[in-house]
Amino acid sequence: MQPTYDLVIRHGLVATACETMETDIGIQGGQIVALGKGLAPGADEIDARGKLVLPGGVDAHCHFDQPMGDGLKMADDFLSGTRSAACGGTTTVIPFAAQIQGESLRAAVADYHRRADGKALVDYAFHMIVTDPTAAVLNEELPGLIAQGYTSFKIYMTYDDMKLDDRQILQCLAVARRHGALAMVHAENTDCIAWLTEALEAAGHTAPKYHAEARPMVVEREATHRAIALSELVDVPILIVHVSGREAIDQIRWAHGHGLRIYAETCPQYLFLTASHLDNGYEGAKCICSPPPRDKANQRVVWNGLSDGLFTIVSSDHAPFRYEGSDGKKPGGKEVEFQYVPNGIPGVETRLPLLFSEGVRTGRISLNQFVALTATNPAKLYGLNPRKGTIAIGSDADIAIWDPEKQVTITNSMLHHNVDYTPYEGMQVTGWPVTTLVRGQRVWDGGEVVGSAGYGQFLPCGRPDMARPKVSDEAAAGHYVGHVPDALRQLARSTHA
Ligand code: URP
Numbered sequence: 001m002q003p004t005y006d007l008v009i010r011h012g013l014v015a016t017a018c019e020t021m022e023t024d025i026g027i028q029g030g031q032i033v034a035l036g037k038g039l040a041p042g043a044d045e046i047d048a049r050g051k052l053v054l055p056g057g058v059d060a061h062c063h064f065d066q067p068m069g070d071g072l073k074m075a076d077d078f079l080s081g082t083r084s085a086a087c088g089g090t091t092t093v094i095p096f097a098a099q100i101q102g103e104s105l106r107a108a109v110a111d112y113h114r115r116a117d118g119k120a121l122v123d124y125a126f127h128m129i130v131t132d133p134t135a136a137v138l139n140e141e142l143p144g145l146i147a148q149g150y151t152s153f154k155i156y157m158t159y160d161d162m163k164l165d166d167r168q169i170l171q172c173l174a175v176a177r178r179h180g181a182l183a184m185v186h187a188e189n190t191d192c193i194a195w196l197t198e199a200l201e202a203a204g205h206t207a208p209k210y211h212a213e214a215r216p217m218v219v220e221r222e223a224t225h226r227a228i229a230l231s232e233l234v235d236v237p238i239l240i241v242h243v244s245g246r247e248a249i250d251q252i253r254w255a256h257g258h259g260l261r262i263y264a265e266t267c268p269q270y271l272f273l274t275a276s277h278l279d280n281g282y283e284g285a286k287c288i289c290s291p292p293p294r295d296k297a298n299q300r301v302v303w304n305g306l307s308d309g310l311f312t313i314v315s316s317d318h319a320p321f322r323y324e325g326s327d328g329k330k331p332g333g334k335e336v337e338f339q340y341v342p343n344g345i346p347g348v349e350t351r352l353p354l355l356f357s358e359g360v361r362t363g364r365i366s367l368n369q370f371v372a373l374t375a376t377n378p379a380k381l382y383g384l385n386p387r388k389g390t391i392a393i394g395s396d397a398d399i400a401i402w403d404p405e406k407q408v409t410i411t412n413s414m415l416h417h418n419v420d421y422t423p424y425e426g427m428q429v430t431g432w433p434v435t436t437l438v439r440g441q442r443v444w445d446g447g448e449v450v451g452s453a454g455y456g457q458f459l460p461c462g463r464p465d466m467a468r469p470k471v472s473d474e475a476a477a478g479h480y481v482g483h484v485p486d487a488l489r490q491l492a493r494s495t496h497a
């Protein structure tokens, strides 16, 4: 008999952000074309009995091959980064095309395409990082790039070579509002960090553990509140990235209580690591990231925020630097003061298994919440749904088939990134993706990487509905729109809306 489908996945338990059901999946031309029991034969078949069949993960915050100054280099490029993603059940990644101060944003995007071309095993989109919002960037480059499918950008409130002041942030948020993009905000108060760092250095406190003391929770809390206020003033939603604990969460809860569209992201490091991981001699540098991991009490608050819906997405913030060598955690091959250690930790491959094991299996979050947080919501937030992030007829057949009982002790040697350590060394998890499909093709199967470099496609993003301002909704419904000044009402959205 002539096969009806290219591939049929049979007998699995399929979960989306809303439903869990026993159904077969028929795949044709890289898309899901049928759901139902007893589907006609496929040219290829996967028996998923006893397995979970989930949308492939969308990791909406990872850094691959981002240009670095000072002789530093990210350990993962688009090949090793997306290979590692695939082996952990992730089928779409969104890394960052970063503008270098003094350079054009368009040039950064073009350069980032050259870095990605021909290398990726899974599909990818780009966020932009805006570090130099000149008039040309604000008036020409950003609007043009947003129209071409780069519909999200990150702005920083810290790091000397990246930070924007409040006026610049307002200017960027106004562009996001007008052109329908989503702004992601790294919220830490840069002057507080500089002042604390100076004091710590003067006292001779330069070991990696002092990184956490230089960036206490109040520094994140203040910047989170300020970012929320700036978003309210411009009347545009924002995403607060890598939220680390209670005090920042309190600010976001306050914003939600006031009807503001503030989205929040957290990462496994704030659920599984604490500041004590930095207190390990120079090896503590392996866990230096910003904001720093906090303590067990804060971990519990972050878990609560996942279960009660405060968080929209969980991303890895994979920022890969090797521990040994001269271009990573030991710049120039030396053990340096904490403020010179490049920030970031690897985690693109472990994001989903860690969250599944400690989140779903323990009952802290449901399987459907897991799918929402790690696949469906990031796809929606960045204008990639319904093509990505769900299992539905017409969606890309991006699927992770999980063995929910597989017991794994995480070691760096089993991972597929190009970093020489994992912060999660020795942790035991239950549940791991055994097969990952991107547009119906196996890229990870039975413990082997079977995808090829260059199969992954670039995805232009739509303007996300979730980036819609509030006032336009309310004004459209004829409601009073509060204290928003008239000047802002004139900051109309462009015609795309
Ligand atoms: O420490 C971190 N998070 N490094 C990566 C860059 C960023 O701020 O996301």
Ligand code: ZN
Pocket (backbone or CB within 6 Å): 186, 241, 242, 290
């Ligand atoms: Zn950041």
Ligand code: ZN
Pocket (backbone or CB within 6 Å): 061, 062, 063, 317, 318, 319
């Ligand atoms: Zn990051």
